[in-house]
Amino acid sequence: METVLVTGASGFVGGQLVSYLDKRNVSLKILGRRDVHNGRYAFSSTCFLKEDSFYDALEGVNTVIHCAARVHVMKETAANPLEEFRAFNVDATLALARQAAESGVKRFIFLSTIKVNGESTTGAKPFSAFDKPHPMDPYGISKAEAEAGIKSIAEQYGMEFVIIRPPLVYGPGVKANFAALMLLVNRKIPLPLRMIKSNRRSMVSVFNLVDLIVTCIEHPAAKNQVFLVSDGEDISTSEMVALMAKACGRANFAFPLPPAVFQLLGIALNKSEVVDRLIGSLQLDIRHTKESLSWAPPQTIQDGFAATSSWLQNS
Numbered sequence: 081m082e083t084v085l086v087t088g089a090s091g092f093v094g095g096q097l098v099s100y101l102d103k104r105n106v107s108l109k110i111l112g113r114r115d116v117h118n119g120r121y122a123f124s125s126t127c128f129l130k131e132d133s134f135y136d137a138l139e140g141v142n143t144v145i146h147c148a149a150r151v152h153v154m155k156e157t158a159a160n161p162l163e164e165f166r167a168f169n170v171d172a173t174l175a176l177a178r179q180a181a182e183s184g185v186k187r188f189i190f191l192s193t194i195k196v197n198g199e200s201t202t203g204a205k206p207f208s209a210f211d212k213p214h215p216m217d218p219y220g221i222s223k224a225e226a227e228a229g230i231k232s233i234a235e236q237y238g239m240e241f242v243i244i245r246p247p248l249v250y251g252p253g254v255k256a257n258f259a260a261l262m263l264l265v266n267r268k269i270p271l272p273l274r275m276i277k278s279n280r281r282s283m284v285s286v287f288n289l290v291d292l293i294v295t296c297i298e299h300p301a302a303k304n305q306v307f308l309v310s311d312g313e314d315i316s317t318s319e320m321v322a323l324m325a326k327a328c329g330r331a332n333f334a335f336p337l338p339p340a341v342f343q344l345l346g347i348a349l350n351k352s353e354v355v356d357r358l359i360g361s362l363q364l365d366i367r368h369t370k371e372s373l374s375w376a377p378p379q380t381i382q383d384g385f386a387a388t389s390s391w392l393q394n395s
Contacts, residue, residue, distance in 0.1 A: 083107040084297065085141045085185075087128075087176070088148030090116040092253045093191065093286055097147065100290045106297075111137045111176075112148060130171035138183040143297050145189045146173060151219070165222035174229040181237035187303070189242045189296055190230055194282075194308065194364060195220030196245055200356055202279070206363035209245075209306045227306075234304070242296045243306045244289075247364055251286030251384060252391035262385075262392055265321060266328040272337035273358075276317035282310035282364040285384030288377040292369070299373050307369040311381040314363050323382065327389035 084101060088094035089110045098117065101108055108121040111134065115123040124137035128148060138144070150168040173190070180188055197207040198214040215221045227243050234241040250258045264271060292309050296302040315323065318334065325332040339359045346355030370376055379387075 081105060081107050082143065082297065083109065083141050085109045085111055085137060085144045087111045087144070087146045088191075090114055091147060092251075092255070093249060093289060094147040095253065096251070096286045097145065097290045097293060100294060104294070109137060109141060128168055128172040128176075130167070130175045132172065132175065134176050134179045135183060138180055138185060141180070141183065141185050143187045143189065144176070144180050144185050145191070145293060145297075146176060147191045149173075149191070150222075162218040162221060165218045166225065169219075169222035170225045170229065173226045174233065177230050177233045177239075178237075181233055181239040185239060187240040187242065187297070188230060188234065189244065189293060190227065191293070192223045192227055192243050192245045193220060194245045194247045194362070196224045196227060197308075199353070199362070200360050201363045202356060202360040206282075206365040207308065208365045209308050209368045231304075240303045242302045242304075244293060244296065244309055245306065245364075246284050246289050246309050247281075247362060248283040249286055249289055250283060251388055253286070254388060258388075259392065261321075262324050262328065262388060265324040265333075266330060266389070266393065268330055268333055270333040270335050271321060272335055273317050273321050274332075274334040275336040276339055276342075276359050277319070278339075279316050279359055279361045280314040280363050281317070281320070281361060282314050283381075284310045284377075285379050285381070285387070287379045287384065287387070291378050292373075292375060295373055295375055301372045305368075305372065307372075308364045308366050309369060310364045310366050310377070311379070311384065312366060312370075312377045313381050315381065317358060323385050324389070327382070327385040328393070329389075 084106050089098045110121045110123045126132050196213050199216050213224045215224045230241050321334045322332050342355050342359050346352040
């Protein structure tokens with residue numbers, strides 16, 4: 081029986097991953113700061129510091145799925161954000177990867193981010209798995225450095241690696257901007273987003289992401305590969321709000337405001353990067369993922385939005 085160690089099992093993606101794996105023929109072990117599964121699986125506590133010992137947790141493990149991370153935040157408070165991101169996302173991650181390799185782990189699956197590729201594809205082609213990394217913020221830089229370190233350790237020890245770079249992940253349990261926007265739509269708050277129609281953004285439901293992660297546990301073609309993942313259907317901001325309204329069973333109260341107005345406000349308030357996330361494009365080319373693994377997203381974006389809406393309205 082395959083023994084899989086999951087980190088970050090108390091998080092949004094990690095929690096869904098554990099629930100998915102629980103239904104399959106695997107032996108599950110959990111590595112994290114707290115046991116949110118009430119002793120159901122073998123649990124090892126760690127603070128994810130580079131000096132931590134992970135060897136006991138790694139005993140008998142075939143595959144590590146590393147979901148734990150210091151994640152991107154909109155309002156950073158750390159005096160040196162890059163140093164903080166590196167401590168967790170690079171130093172601790174590489175300590176885990178090295179100890180995994182030394183413990184005989186066959187495959188190390190690393191949940192990275194599309195921010196390794198960059199921040200925007202406005203006016204450019206969609207990101208691909210073969211693009212040269214171009215991270216632009218501390219979170220993206222730390223993930224890019226972790227990817228490079230994992231590849232080096234894997235080559236040194238003969239351990240297989242898989243790197244997955246998702247864009248915005250949504251679904252039951254989502255927080256931050258996606259949840260806030262869907263709640264506004266559900267409350268029938270008019271939003272000035274109806275005219276933002278020309279941009280295209282990729283996103284991925286947590287169910288599609290988890291399905292890909294699980295596919296990568298044993299698939300031979302996943303060995304030593306980088307994969308991008310999305311729902312396979314890119315939408316504009318206007319279309320996203322309309323889908324949210326439909327999922328919530330509400331009328332679409334979005335009203336028109338020219339994108340140029342948002343651009344001027346971004347310049348005036350020194351928030352152009354924030355505005356680009358709203359009116360700009362961020363597209364992923366997932367052909368390499370689909371063709372290499374014979375994989376397709378099992379959940380449509382419409383069903384993903386509906387599941388998210390149902391969770392928000394009942395939580």
